[in-house]
Amino acid sequence: MIANTGLSVTARHGAPAELMGAELTGAGWAALVSFRSRKSLLPILALPLLLGIAGCASDAGRTPGDIDAALDRDMMVSGLGDIDNIYITKPRLSDLTLAGLQQLSSLDPALKVEGDEDDLKLLWNDSLIEAEHIDDGNEADAKKWGRAAAELLKEARLKSPAVAEAGNEKVYETVFTGFIGKLDSFSRYSGADAAKEERAARDGFGGIGVRISVEDDQVRITSVMHYTPAERLGLKRDDIILEIDGDSVEGLTQQQVVNLLRGEVDSRVLLLVERESKDEPFEVSVKRAHVVPETVSYRREGNVAYFRLFGFNSETANSLKREMKDAKAEIGKKLKGFILDLRGNPGGLVPQSVAVANMFLEEGRIVSIHGRHPDSHQYFEASEGDVSDGKPVAVLIDGNSASAAEIVAAALQDNGRAVLIGSNSYGKGTVQNIKTLPNQGEIKLTWARFHAPSGYTLHHLGVLPTVCTSGKVSADTLLAELQSGQLPQVPTMRRNAAKPDDTEALDALRRICPARRAEDPVDLELALRLIDQPSLYASAVGLAQPPDAAQLDDAAEALLPFVP
Numbered sequence: 001m002i003a004n005t006g007l008s009v010t011a012r013h014g015a016p017a018e019l020m021g022a023e024l025t026g027a028g029w030a031a032l033v034s035f036r037s038r039k040s041l042l043p044i045l046a047l048p049l050l051l052g053i054a055g056c057a058s059d060a061g062r063t064p065g066d067i068d069a070a071l072d073r074d075m076m077v078s079g080l081g082d083i084d085n086i087y088i089t090k091p092r093l094s095d096l097t098l099a100g101l102q103q104l105s106s107l108d109p110a111l112k113v114e115g116d117e118d119d120l121k122l123l124w125n126d127s128l129i130e131a132e133h134i135d136d137g138n139e140a141d142a143k144k145w146g147r148a149a150a151e152l153l154k155e156a157r158l159k160s161p162a163v164a165e166a167g168n169e170k171v172y173e174t175v176f177t178g179f180i181g182k183l184d185s186f187s188r189y190s191g192a193d194a195a196k197e198e199r200a201a202r203d204g205f206g207g208i209g210v211r212i213s214v215e216d217d218q219v220r221i222t223s224v225m226h227y228t229p230a231e232r233l234g235l236k237r238d239d240i241i242l243e244i245d246g247d248s249v250e251g252l253t254q255q256q257v258v259n260l261l262r263g264e265v266d267s268r269v270l271l272l273v274e275r276e277s278k279d280e281p282f283e284v285s286v287k288r289a290h291v292v293p294e295t296v297s298y299r300r301e302g303n304v305a306y307f308r309l310f311g312f313n314s315e316t317a318n319s320l321k322r323e324m325k326d327a328k329a330e331i332g333k334k335l336k337g338f339i340l341d342l343r344g345n346p347g348g349l350v351p352q353s354v355a356v357a358n359m360f361l362e363e364g365r366i367v368s369i370h371g372r373h374p375d376s377h378q379y380f381e382a383s384e385g386d387v388s389d390g391k392p393v394a395v396l397i398d399g400n401s402a403s404a405a406e407i408v409a410a411a412l413q414d415n416g417r418a419v420l421i422g423s424n425s426y427g428k429g430t431v432q433n434i435k436t437l438p439n440q441g442e443i444k445l446t447w448a449r450f451h452a453p454s455g456y457t458l459h460h461l462g463v464l465p466t467v468c469t470s471g472k473v474s475a476d477t478l479l480a481e482l483q484s485g486q487l488p489q490v491p492t493m494r495r496n497a498a499k500p501d502d503t504e505a506l507d508a509l510r511r512i513c514p515a516r517r518a519e520d521p522v523d524l525e526l527a528l529r530l531i532d533q534p535s536l537y538a539s540a541v542g543l544a545q546p547p548d549a550a551q552l553d554d555a556a557e558a559l560l561p562f563v564p
Contacts, residue, residue: 077146312348347403371448399515429459
């Protein structure tokens with residue numbers, strides 16, 4: 001197993017990982033809406049830390065039982081409050097609370113929770129031990145339901161040794177699993193440890209910039225990330241780390257090694273390293289820096305710049321700009337175009353997908369977002385500054401291209417800026433808002449759906465490629481059909497007219513070019529050949545041109561009744 005020094009491994013293929021769905025943290029949403037600088041957000045970002053310090057101080061003189069009860073109350077009230085406030089559809093708090101508490105029986109089968117619209121009852125071996133009445137029932141706010149849930153949880157801890165011994169994190173995971181089970185499949189709870197890893201993957205961490213593998217009691221560097229302390233000090237792939245800060249790594253797990261390599265930014269870590277080309281091990285003192293996992297790779301394909309995007313974290317757009325600059329320097333005036341490979345890309349942060357799409361546009365809509373919460377209604381327009389200088393762009397997609405990746409693909413296709421090659425994408429057209437809970441865990445809640453520039457919802461449908469390569473097909477055949485005018489157009493009017501809740505119509509559209517999970521070399525071959533033939537490339541782009549602006553407005557307006 002391979003790990004980054006500060007994040008858990010995220011699969012790049014298969015069903016989209018929820019970690020990398022289209023997500024917004026509170027700060028991410030503020031930055032996306034207002035485009036404020038990171039510096040201006042610092043007072044906002046500091047606030048939770050200050051509140052956490054104050055909370056710790058208030059625990060003085062309290063017993064562990066008191067602290068558990070207070071944390072239980074804060075967790076229940078916060079969790080139910082977040083769901084009630086921002087989830088895409090209005091929840092029934094009675095159903096949520098009951099579903100969460102009923103999961104306690106998985107920890108102790110002797111426990112049973114019953115309830116209705118305004119009552120909760122906790123039973124032990126079928127004997128009533130606690131009952132809570134909630135005034136106004138489903139009209140009551142989340143605070144009342146949360147406090148009632150906390151009271152039952154307190155009694156469950158007192159009565160059941162199994163619940164008491166499970167520990168806070170296990171209990172919260174159990175109850176929140178019940179809450180989330182009443183929501184959609186993309187909403188999720190992460191405990192404190194998991195949330196810490198996910199924050200590192202999104203936003204970065206203090207580290208040295210290597211990926212490691214622990215096998216046979218050896219800590220091997222499997223890769224060195226660009227522009228990191230490890231690269232600057234000359235650490236190399238296949239170097240063996242023998243000691244960290246004077247202590248042997250023998251017998252340590254991979255996560256333990258990762259934790260030792262992580263640390264405060266600007267702090268130092270001393271490594272004893274073994275390298276095959278050297279006779280003796282050598283020491284390296286590395287100053288940790290803020291490291292964000294790499295999501296972009298570049299290679300030259302003839303006179304075309306090929307970029308693979310594995311996800312969208314807080315540095316994806318900056319990384320792509322840097323790699324594009326390198327590509328322009330390497331290829332020079334011979335540069336013919338760009339390929340963005342989004343196959344297997346499960347998505348990530350919405351602001352980054354907007355920024356990436358904006359890099360290839362001078363004007364036009366990128367995406368619109370709509371949900372139940374008033375703040376969720378947003379429209380994002382491109383600004384001037386096409387860094388690709390108007391050169392041809394091909395985007396590769398498949399059945400594993402999801403969420404934020406679909407935002408980029410749809411924006412470039414609808415604006416006539418790229419030809420999309422591959423198969424129908426995954427169809428995850430929802431945005432998850434990430435809320436930090438009092439235990440430093442996180443709850444990811446679906447709070448909006450996003451819509452392509454031409455108005456259609458990407459949820460369930462996904463993005464239809466301009467040139468479909470599903471099935472056994474060769475680049476020669478597709479190019480010949482394109483040249484002769486036999487390649488079918490993307491059914492944009494039919495697609496845009498499909499209602500978000502008409503699954504039959506959406507499924508029929510998906511069958512036009514069935515989602516393909518395995519990558520096919522024909523995608524890249526076709527992209528390179530189209531970019532090499534400007535007239536054919538222009539013809540291909542035209543196959544997916546959306547209706548004119550007036551029709552776009554009509555299509556978007558027609559969909560508004562279906563926005564939750």
